[in-house]
Amino acid sequence: MAQLVEIVLFMERDQKSSNRNIFDKLVKEERIFRNREALSSTFIPKEFPHRNKEINDFANILKPALYGARPSNILIYGQTGTGKTAIAKYICEQIVEKADNENKKIHTAYINCKQTNTPYGILANIGKTYSTEWDEVIPNAGWRIDKVYSALKQKADDNGGIAIVILDEIDALVNKNGDEILYHLTGLNSDLNNSKIALIGISNDTKFTSWLDPRVKSRLGEESLTFSPYNAIQIEEILAQRVKLAFNENVVDPVVVSYCSSRAALEHGDARKALDLLRISAELAERDEREIVTVNYVGKAQSVMEKDQVRCVISTLPIHYKTTLASIVFNEGKSKNGQQTTGEVYTTYKQICKLSNLQGLSQRRIGNIISELDMQGLINAKIVSLGRQGRTKFINVAIDKKQINDLFEEDKFLSDIIYELKQNTTYFSSTQMRLI
Ligand SMILES: Nc1ncnc2c1ncn2[C@@H]1O[C@H](COP(=O)(O)OP(=O)(O)O)[C@@H](O)[C@H]1O
Ligand SMILES: [Mg+2]
Structure with missing residues (x-):
C-alpha cells in the first residue's frame, strides 16, 4: 500500500514538473x-556625476518660473551621450515637483523633434501639456495651422501658468521644416495674456543656429549651455x-567597468555607449548562465553593437550603393593583396546590373558612391599615385568578412544578388563565389 502511495506521489510530481512554464x-x-x-535609455537617475555646474546653471535659468x-x-x-536629454527631463521633473509643493502652475512638455517633426505635431504636443482633453479639442490632423495656433493660445490662457517646452534634437525640426x-x-x-512659454532647444549640432533667421536665433538662444564630452x-564614475x-x-568584474568606460571615451565621451556596452555584456553573460560579467563579454558585446550599427547602415543604403558595395565585397577575394581599383569595381557593378535588370550608372557616379561608402566606414578607399600613369583609388572592405557576409544574407536585395550570381557562375571566377 505504502509503495502504491509513493508511486502516485511520484507520478504527480512528475506531472507537475512537466507542466512547468519555461x-x-x-x-x-x-x-x-x-x-x-x-x-535602460529612459531611466533618469537621481544624481548626475560631473554635471553639477550644468545642472546648477540650468536650474538658475528656469528658477523665475x-x-x-x-x-x-x-x-x-x-555631443551624443553627454547627458543633455536625461538632465533636461530631470530638471523638468524637479521644477514640477517644487511647483506642486508651492501651489504654482508649471506645465512641461518633452518633444523629440526626430519623432514629431511637423509644426502641427509640435503644437498638438504643447497643447497636450495643458490638459488631457486637448485631444478632444483639436483633431490629430486636418486643421489649418493658424487655427491650431489660436486653439493653443486659448488653451494656454485658459489654464494660465508657465509652460516649459523641451524641443529635443531641434536641428531635425529645422532641417525638415525650416x-x-x-x-x-x-x-x-x-x-498671450495670462500665461507664458519658455523653450529649451537641444542639439548635437553646434552649427545648427547658423541656418536660423537672426531673429529666431537671438530669441531662442537667450541663454545657452554646452555639455562637454x-x-x-x-564615465567610469x-x-x-x-x-x-x-x-x-x-557580479560585475571591476575591469569591465573600466574597459567599457575607456571604449566609450574613445568615441567622443559618450556615456550612452558605455551604458549600452555594459548592459549588452551583462545580457550576454546572463544568456550563458554565468554568475559574473567578465571582460570577455565586453568584447562580445562590442561586436554585437558594431554589427547592429553596420546592419542599420547597410539596410538603409540606396540600391546602387548596395550594388556597388556588393561588387567590392565580391571582388575582394579575386584581387592580389585584397585591393581593387574603381575600374574593377565598375566592371563587376555593370555585371550585377545586367543580372538584376538594373539601369547602370556612369563610372563617375560609382566613383562618388565609393567615396560615400568610404565616409560611412564600410570600405577603405585610398588614392595612390601610379607615377606617370596618374592616380587611382585602391579599395578594400573595411568590415570583418564574416560579419558582412552574414549581413548580406539578411538583406533581401543583397541575398537575391548573391543568388543570381551563384546561378550565373560564368560571370565570376570560383574564388569570388567562395567569398559569398
Ligand atoms: N552625468 C551623468 N550621470 C549619470 N548618467 C548620465 C550622465 N550623463 C549621461 N548619463 C546617462 O547616459 C545616457 C545618455 O545620456 P543622454 O541624456 O541621453 O545624452 P544626450 O541627450 O546628450 O545624447 C543616459 O542613459 C543618461 O542617463
Ligand atoms: Mg539626447
Whole structure:
C-alpha cells in the first residue's frame, strides 16, 4: 500500500514538473540583475556625476518660473551621450515637483523633434501639456495651422501658468521644416495674456543656429549651455553609480567597468555607449548562465553593437550603393593583396546590373558612391599615385568578412544578388563565389 502511495506521489510530481512554464527557471534565477530598468535609455537617475555646474546653471535659468515670471529660452549643445536629454527631463521633473509643493502652475512638455517633426505635431504636443482633453479639442490632423495656433493660445490662457517646452534634437525640426515654426513659437508670448512659454532647444549640432533667421536665433538662444564630452574617468564614475543600482553585489568584474568606460571615451565621451556596452555584456553573460560579467563579454558585446550599427547602415543604403558595395565585397577575394581599383569595381557593378535588370550608372557616379561608402566606414578607399600613369583609388572592405557576409544574407536585395550570381557562375571566377 505504502509503495502504491509513493508511486502516485511520484507520478504527480512528475506531472507537475512537466507542466512547468519555461520562464519559471529564467525568472526565478535573477542572478545578475537587481534592476534592469536602471540601464535602460529612459531611466533618469537621481544624481548626475560631473554635471553639477550644468545642472546648477540650468536650474538658475528656469528658477523665475517659480515666481510666475517667464524664464529665458535656452539652447543646449553637446555631443551624443553627454547627458543633455536625461538632465533636461530631470530638471523638468524637479521644477514640477517644487511647483506642486508651492501651489504654482508649471506645465512641461518633452518633444523629440526626430519623432514629431511637423509644426502641427509640435503644437498638438504643447497643447497636450495643458490638459488631457486637448485631444478632444483639436483633431490629430486636418486643421489649418493658424487655427491650431489660436486653439493653443486659448488653451494656454485658459489654464494660465508657465509652460516649459523641451524641443529635443531641434536641428531635425529645422532641417525638415525650416525655422518658421520656431519663429512663431518664440513669438507666441507676445500674444498671450495670462500665461507664458519658455523653450529649451537641444542639439548635437553646434552649427545648427547658423541656418536660423537672426531673429529666431537671438530669441531662442537667450541663454545657452554646452555639455562637454566626458573623459574615461568620468564615465567610469557614471557607470559605477549605475552598477550599484542595476546589478547584484559583486557580479560585475571591476575591469569591465573600466574597459567599457575607456571604449566609450574613445568615441567622443559618450556615456550612452558605455551604458549600452555594459548592459549588452551583462545580457550576454546572463544568456550563458554565468554568475559574473567578465571582460570577455565586453568584447562580445562590442561586436554585437558594431554589427547592429553596420546592419542599420547597410539596410538603409540606396540600391546602387548596395550594388556597388556588393561588387567590392565580391571582388575582394579575386584581387592580389585584397585591393581593387574603381575600374574593377565598375566592371563587376555593370555585371550585377545586367543580372538584376538594373539601369547602370556612369563610372563617375560609382566613383562618388565609393567615396560615400568610404565616409560611412564600410570600405577603405585610398588614392595612390601610379607615377606617370596618374592616380587611382585602391579599395578594400573595411568590415570583418564574416560579419558582412552574414549581413548580406539578411538583406533581401543583397541575398537575391548573391543568388543570381551563384546561378550565373560564368560571370565570376570560383574564388569570388567562395567569398559569398
Ligand atoms: N552625468 C551623468 N550621470 C549619470 N548618467 C548620465 C550622465 N550623463 C549621461 N548619463 C546617462 O547616459 C545616457 C545618455 O545620456 P543622454 O541624456 O541621453 O545624452 P544626450 O541627450 O546628450 O545624447 C543616459 O542613459 C543618461 O542617463
Ligand atoms: Mg539626447
